[in-house]
Amino acid sequence: MPDQPDQPHEPAAPTSAARAHHRDEDALEPVELIRQSGAVLRIGKAMLASGTGSYRVKTAMQQVARAFGLDRHEAHVTLTEITATSHRGAIFRTEVAEVRAVGVNAHRLGELTNLANGVRPGVTVDEVNRELDRIEAIGPLYPALANALFAAVACGAFAYLNNGGPVEVVGVFLAAGLGQLVRRTMLHRRLNQFGVTMVAAAVACFAYLGFVLALDVASGSGSTHEAGFISAVLFLVPGFALVTGALDLAKLDFSAGVARITYAMLILLSAAISVWGVTWMTGLDTAPTPAAAAPFWVELALRTLASALGVLGFALLFNSPLRMALGATAIGAVANVLRLELADLGVAMQAATMLATLVVGLLAAWVAPALKIPRITVSVPAVVIMVPGAAVYRAVVGLNNGDVDAAVTSGVQAVFVVVSIAIGLAVGRVLTDRAWAFER
Numbered sequence: 059m060p061d062q063p064d065q066p067h068e069p070a071a072p073t074s075a076a077r078a079h080h081r082d083e084d085a086l087e088p089v090e091l092i093r094q095s096g097a098v099l100r101i102g103k104a105m106l107a108s109g110t111g112s113y114r115v116k117t118a119m120q121q122v123a124r125a126f127g128l129d130r131h132e133a134h135v136t137l138t139e140i141t142a143t144s145h146r147g148a149i150f151r152t153e154v155a156e157v158r159a160v161g162v163n164a165h166r167l168g169e170l171t172n173l174a175n176g177v178r179p180g181v182t183v184d185e186v187n188r189e190l191d192r193i194e195a196i197g198p199l200y201p202a203l204a205n206a207l208f209a210a211v212a213c214g215a216f217a218y219l220n221n222g223g224p225v226e227v228v229g230v231f232l233a234a235g236l237g238q239l240v241r242r243t244m245l246h247r248r249l250n251q252f253g254v255t256m257v258a259a260a261v262a263c264f265a266y267l268g269f270v271l272a273l274d275v276a277s278g279s280g281s282t283h284e285a286g287f288i289s290a291v292l293f294l295v296p297g298f299a300l301v302t303g304a305l306d307l308a309k310l311d312f313s314a315g316v317a318r319i320t321y322a323m324l325i326l327l328s329a330a331i332s333v334w335g336v337t338w339m340t341g342l343d344t345a346p347t348p349a350a351a352a353p354f355w356v357e358l359a360l361r362t363l364a365s366a367l368g369v370l371g372f373a374l375l376f377n378s379p380l381r382m383a384l385g386a387t388a389i390g391a392v393a394n395v396l397r398l399e400l401a402d403l404g405v406a407m408q409a410a411t412m413l414a415t416l417v418v419g420l421l422a423a424w425v426a427p428a429l430k431i432p433r434i435t436v437s438v439p440a441v442v443i444m445v446p447g448a449a450v451y452r453a454v455v456g457l458n459n460g461d462v463d464a465a466v467t468s469g470v471q472a473v474f475v476v477v478s479i480a481i482g483l484a485v486g487r488v489l490t491d492r493a494w495a496f497e498r
Contacts, residue, residue, distance in 0.1 A: 088149050093183045094126045095151045100190055103132060103155050105170050105366040109162035109376075110434055111302035112314035113135070114288035117493075118174035122186060133310035137317035139297075141451070147194040160251065160321065162298045164378040164435045169193045173431040199377055202242055209293040210235030212371025213445075217289040220448055226249050226286025229269040238375075239260030252328040255294055259332035262290040267340060287336075288448050294329040295450075296322040296354070297442030302434070304480030305487070309494070326447070330454035337455055361398055365443060366391040373388065374437035382431050382437070389421045390440030397444060407471065410479040415441050420484015437486075441479055446472040 102119040107113075110133035123131035123144060130145040137448035139159065143152040173189050200208070213234035217227045242259035245251070266287040303318025352360070369390030397414035401407050422437040428434075449472040456465030489492040 076094035078294050086148070090183075091128075091144060091146050091149065091151055094123070095126060095142070095153055097129060097183045097186045097190075098128075098144060099140065099142050099153050099155055099423045100127070100136070101174065101186070102142060103157055104190060104194065105167065105174075106135065106140060107139075107157045107159055107161070107163075108167035108170060109160075109298050109302070110167055110432070111306050111309075111318075113306060113309045114171075114432075114434065115140070118170065122177055122181075125179055125181045125185070127179065134163065134313070135311075136314050138322055140470045157273050160299075161245075162376045163198075163411055164373070164376040164382060164439075165199055166193060166377070167432050168198060168379070168382065168435055169196065172430075199379065200335070200374065202239060202373045205375065205440065206235040206239040207244055207468070208237035208371045208374040211369075212368050212375060214287055214370035215293050216292045216443070216448075218291050218360065218364040219368065219394075219443075221287070222286040222289060223275065225270065226289070229266045229273075230286055230290045232269055233262045233266035233287070234293050236265045237290065239294050242317055243398075252324060255325055255328040256332045258293055259291045259329040260336065263336040264286055264331060266290040267336070288451050291333060291451065293331050293375070294325065295442065295445050295447035296325045297372065297445050298438050299325070300445060300476060301438045301441060301479065304476070305483060308480060308484035308487075326333065326450050327454065330451045333451045334455045334458045336451075337457070341350050352379075352396060353355075356426065358395070361395050362391055365394040370445040372442045373436075376433060376435075376439060378439070381429060382435050385425045385429050386429065386436040386439040389418055389425060392421070393417045393445050408474045409477045411444055411475050412482040414444065414480050415482025416486050419483050420490065423486065437483060441483065444475070444479060446475045449475070459474075 063338050098119050099124055105115045105118050115135045119133050119142060120131050128144050128146055131142065133140060133142040135265055138157050140155045140157070141152065143150055146493075153261035157211075170193060172477040173186070173193065177186065199207070210231045214227045217230035221313050222230065235260045237382075240261045244254040244257065270287075292380040299318045299322040303315050303322060305315075306312075306318060307315035333426050342471065370383055373386040374380075393414040394461075396417060397410045400410035400413065406414075418437055418440045422433050422440070426433040426436050453465045453469035453472060456462070456468060484494075489495075
């Protein structure tokens with residue numbers, strides 16, 4: 059007889075002894091510890107995805123762990139990963155999670171902070187998970203067009219603070235709005251962040267160039283107003299990552315701090331490459347323009363208005379509720395005008411920035427509890443307007459064009475100003491927060 063093909067064999071049904079063995083193993087599993095550990099890790103992932111610093115992620119996880127009655131909870135947090143261990147008696151559970159979406163959502167961060175601060179001993183895993191389900195179901199507060207408008211307002215304010223005139227402000231307003239609309243659309247399709255940054259920067263630069271060229275043709279003035287275009291890409295400055303990374307370093311959390319600073323620098327570099335490419339193709343000049351003469355009180359009023367609009371635009375861009383955004387606006391307007399006035403009096407920009415960010419830290423310690431919002435949601439938007447994004451872009455363009463003097467001058471200025479921001483905010487936290495003043 060011909061050979062018969064092999065017939066598949068059905069797996070043997072488990073014997074009663076095997077089923078009993080599995081039941082015994084299940085009985086030995088610390089099921090409640092597993093559920094508690096998963097809920098603690100879940101709030102940590104949500105906090106990390108909302109853009110806060112690693113020290114705040116660890117604090118929130120410890121708050122929930124204590125409410126569950128765990129003896130000890132330890133976590134190692136980087137920009138995109140969490141390794142957490144929950145202890146109960148002689149047993150422990152270690153879990154690892156990864157957060158791929160790096161972004162900022164101030165509204166969700168506020169809700170998560172309220173959850174972490176509000177849990178009390180005896181809270182159940184189901185109660186925490188239900189609240190997390192509710193928070194994670196909350197969509198963006200503002201539609202895409204409004205989001206683009208916020209970026210346009212912020213960058214238009216930047217254009218004035220960078221000595222731009224009415225034409226530059228209007229051109230930057232239009233270009234930044236279009237660039238942010240492209241950026242948000244691409245990011246919501248989960249495209250690579252660095253590639254999206256390059257495309258958005260290029261769109262903003264060409265949009266600004268198209269606006270001023272059309273205006274020049276219509277008016278016949280022959281002026282290109284080219285110096286203002288670099289302000290059109292300042293919506294791409296990763297202020298949250300820079301500031302939280304610097305604060306992580308101040309807390310001696312080097313793995314998180316270095317990762318955040320590296321991510322921020324790569325985003326800046328991605329935008330700067332597009333800026334350089336546009337200048338190389340079009341011959342645009344990135345040199346800063348001198349400030350126009352104006353009476354003191356007029357200049358003070360305009361600086362205050364521009365600073366307020368810039369902070370408000372960035373705060374809303376971070377998906378902050380209006381109350382939270384207005385709190386940041388009040389702090390940022392006072393601090394940034396102080397910084398600019400000190401610089402006009404001859405104080406080095408680094409020192410002026412350090413004093414201004416110290417003021418931000420002190421005011422945030424008072425405003426945030428009064429508004430019942432996380433401190434970071436008002437302090438970061440208030441200092442983003444001080445981040446020297448224009449200097450970073452000019453440094454990269456100078457290097458690519460062989461203008462070493464301009465590159466070094468802009469690059470050194472940018473580094474020292476960023477360091478000054480970190481020092482000012484860290485000193486403000488040390489003076490107002492015992493957790494920062496004393497190592498535990």
